[in-house]
Amino acid sequence: GDSVTQMEGPVTLSEEAFLTINCTYTATGYPSLFWYVQYPGEGLQLLLKATKADDKGSNKGFEATYRKETTSFHLEKGSVQVSDSAVYFCALQGGSEKLVFGKGTKLTVNP
Amino acid sequence: KAGVTQTPRYLIKTRGQQVTLSCSPISGHRSVSWYQQTPGQGLQFLFEYFSETQRNKGNFPGRFSGRQFSNSRSEMNVSTLELGDSALYLCASRQLGGDEKLFFGSGTQLSVL
Numbered sequence: 001g002d003s004v005t006q007m008e009g010p011v012t013l014s015e016e017a018f019l020t021i022n023c024t025y026t027a028t029g030y031p032s033l034f035w036y037v038q039y040p041g042e043g044l045q046l047l048l049k050a051t052k053a054d055d056k057g058s059n060k061g062f063e064a065t066y067r068k069e070t071t072s073f074h075l076e077k078g079s080v081q082v083s084d085s086a087v088y089f090c091a092l093q094g095g096s097e098k099l100v101f102g103k104g105t106k107l108t109v110n111p
Numbered sequence: 112k113a114g115v116t117q118t119p120r121y122l123i124k125t126r127g128q129q130v131t132l133s134c135s136p137i138s139g140h141r142s143v144s145w146y147q148q149t150p151g152q153g154l155q156f157l158f159e160y161f162s163e164t165q166r167n168k169g170n171f172p173g174r175f176s177g178r179q180f181s182n183s184r185s186e187m188n189v190s191t192l193e194l195g196d197s198a199l200y201l202c203a204s205r206q207l208g209g210d211e212k213l214f215f216g217s218g219t220q221l222s223v224l
Contacts (some may be wrong), residue, residue: 038213042113043201043215044154089154098167099144101211103153 006102025092136204
């Protein structure tokens with residue numbers, strides 16, 4: 001079945017550092033890919049998405065490119081802030097329309 | 112516009128009991144999904160309801176059930192609680208067709224003692 005694998009972390013960075021969180025997926029067909037973010041004590045919020053190969057999703061300085069050839073959707077940000085501290089989830093939505101999530105990566109950004 | 116509202120926020124139950132969680136979707140959203148979040152298993156899909164009908168179902172035992180009312184509000188029920196049911200239960204709503212972006216509530220933290 002469909003699955004998502006992401007680096008589990010935790011990841012600890014200093015403010016203004018470069019961030020990469022790796023995400024790879026297994027799916028039949030052409031799924032849509034997502035990054036969700038969960039701040040402490042809150043539900044998930046959609047951060048960005050891409051619906052077809054080579055699409056780049058971007059939001060709040062975060063970017064991810066849908067790479068079909070490597071089945072990847074890595075999340076990047078050039079300069080993280082303390083306020084980016086959260087748990088990040090990679091997810092896919094295939095033909096069944098169910099969202100399948102990775103296990104999440106906890107990011108802590110220190111001042 | 113109000114967001115997705117889940118009640119209660121916290122719940123403590125003992126093994127063998129049953130529990131009902133409630134979710135009110137964003138106004139106009141007719142699809143409601145439920146997810147279980149645990150440190151070990153991450154986020155797992157439970158089920159989705161649309162127009163009072165179960166549209167999709169994950170791989171959970173029959174002790175987990177749900178329903179949706181005509182006003183799109185949804186309830187999730189877990190019977191004969193087990194320690195392993197301790198989790199954060201998240202509800203999400205979306206408007207089928209168009210963007211179909213999922214909006215999540217803050218969740219109900221269930222602890223089974």
